[in-house]
Ligand SMILES: Nc1ncnc2c1ncn2[C@@H]1O[C@H](COP(=O)(O)OP(=O)(O)OP(=O)(O)O)[C@@H](O)[C@H]1O
């Protein structure tokens with residue numbers, strides 16, 4: 001009850017701002033006589049999105065599966081690597097430089113490579129999605145795991161805690177905010193990377209729809225695809241935020 | 252800098268990775284399809300050196316222009332939002348949402364607007380840089396400790412004084428975090444922008460390498476992109492050292 | 501007779517009349533300060549003690565103009581009623597935490613209030629620099645707060661307050677973080693400064709010795725909701741030196757105050773357990 005009230009109170013400014021922007025767009029574009037191919041009206045985009053839903057819906061499903069698959073794979077690898085590096089310090093010395101160097105390259109630069117390696121199917125998209133996630137998660141989690149000071153670790157040791165005990169009771173909770181940041185940034189990156197990879201070569205997916213529509217000068221479909229993709233990634237983000245709340249329970 | 256710090260520096264990482272590449276690839280007979288030997292990649296890079304330099308320069312210009320414009324707009328909006336509570340409550344969620352949107356998809360649209368000019372890439376880079384900077388600026392401005400605000404008020408500080416002497420310095424570390432996130436996105440934006448049709452730039456070369464399946468060339472370009480990313484990031488780190496010298500408690 | 505005329509001519513420097521502060525709405529309301537009446541004469545040194553959480557800092561926030569008192573009471577400065585916020589910039593207030601700005605050097609932290617007042621940086625710095633040896637901070641002008649010890653940080657905060665030259669100074673446990681030696685040195689130093697400048701000082705402390713040693717008057721607050729429990733005039737002769745602590749008069753006052761304070765402190769804890 002109180003929660004619902006709070007939701008309404010925080011939702012109405014956003015809703016009205018959104019409505020205002022859309023109205024401004026709709027009627028501003030009409031008033032200024034901007035041709036549709038430059039800036040279609042929101043209503044047109046919406047109608048196109050519905051009319052082309054069979055195409056867009058299928059494409060969105062493919063893209064979301066790839067993005068989520070890549071995200072989960074990358075997050076899992078990143079978390080495992082970070083924990084291993086904390087437990088086995090020589091591993092960190094061995095692998096960190098590689099992580100730092102790979103992290104310096106924008107992940108989309110690897111798109112041609114994964115396409116050549118894994119082909120035009122889903123595998124290549126999942127691979128690039130995972131690559132986009134793995135390093136943010138690894139670096140953020142590792143920084144978080146190292147946050148507790150020597151004093152706090154020594155206190156735990158004086159209680160008789162072992163490496164695993166310290167990791168579980170002290171380092172992991174301390175690292176949760178860092179992990180959450182990593183996951184959020186990672187999700188946005190993996191969606192972008194997947195769509196970009198689809199543009200460069202795919203059998204299906206939102207990126208491919210955008211690419212083909214651009215080629216056919218069908219700009220309304222481009223806009224509709226962007227709109228649908230936005231809704232999709234917004235939904236993903238919403239799910240992630242809900243999960244994050246559970247991960248950082250003490251805030 | 253002592254030996255330990257040197258061993259942990261990014262330069263050391265690069266040397267280490269290069270050495271590993273040089274030694275391990277022949278040792279394990281890695282297929283060139285996955286990772287060609289380093290000398291092959293370097294030779295390929297040298298064979299297209301003038302193109303590479305021209306492409307690097309073009310992409311750098313696009314990235315930097317877009318990024319700088321994004322900084323100006325982002326910081327401006329961040330300040331405006333922090334000044335108005337209702338603006339913030341109305342627009343920040345939209346911003347956070349837009350940040351998660353696969354903005355690169357807008358590339359196609361931007362190219363419709365600006366054609367194949369440098370402007371198109373600059374706008375894409377700007378668009379990508381804008382959100383993290385605006386959001387981080389706002390968050391940073393809101394970090395000012397209420398007790399410090401109270402202290403300043405007890406001195407009779409005006410709004411402007413509160414902003415200049417307390418809120419802005421408090422926000423600076425966050426603004427720089429936003430800028431670091433943004434610069435990588437600007438670079439990605441510029442590269443992808445070039446894919447929608449251009450003749451010069453690292454993105455263009457990347458696309459060509461993909462079509463002709465030139466794996467060594469792809470690696471050359473990956474290295475070039477990494478170098479540019481590092482260059483830009485390094486510049487921001489220097490800026491950070493210059494302007495955020497304190498340690499928060 | 502002459503006494504009465506002077507009383508009319510100079511009103512108390514600060515007067516609190518039926519001051520209340522309640523936080524939150526009815527069911528979960530916290531009454532932080534209740535029905536406080538207090539008047540402080542110009543140039544007096546008044547110390548305030550009370551159990552933790554009894555509302556001392558809240559009282560200070562109201563006096564410095566940061567927090568409006570509830571509408572049933574009023575605050576008078578030099579006999580004039582002060583509207584909400586009117587006191588901002590009129591009172592030198594040192595909060596409990598040092599609140600130094602991490603990006604400013606020690607020197608620039610000290611001059612913060614002067615800068616806010618609009619004094620040119622050069623003059624503000626020159627003025628502050630002169631005080632560094634006196635505050636035991638000589639040579640640390642260009643250091644940053646994270647390079648200082650807790651006691652040094654506290655002294656920087658104190659210097660910042662003193663540079664903001666106002667007739668009424670509020671100090672919220674200024675020596676709380678200092679070691680015993682520095683603390684007693686700073687106490688005597690504070691008395692010197694006060695004797696020289698004759699500003700009115702209101703000083704919060706947890707230390708009864710400190711309260712008696714410094715004050716013309718010790719005000720004791722009750723457990724939360726805090727109100728004035730009693731006021732004790734301290735007639736020990738000035739200037740006071742270390743020896744005063746061992747005099748029978750001092751001991752007598754201390755014994756009396758200890759009893760009162762202990763009673764209130766016990767209430768704080770008794771209230772917490774069922
Ligand atoms: N903004 C606020 N909202 C709600 N309650 C508050 C607020 N500020 C203070 N309080 C409450 O008012 C009471 C008095 O707090 P205050 O900080 O004035 O105590 P204090 O006497 O200074 O304690 P200490 O000696 O420990 O510093 C406390 O119970 C506190 O929880």
Ligand SMILES: [Mg+2]
Nearest residue numbers: 556557596672
């Ligand atoms: Mg207090």
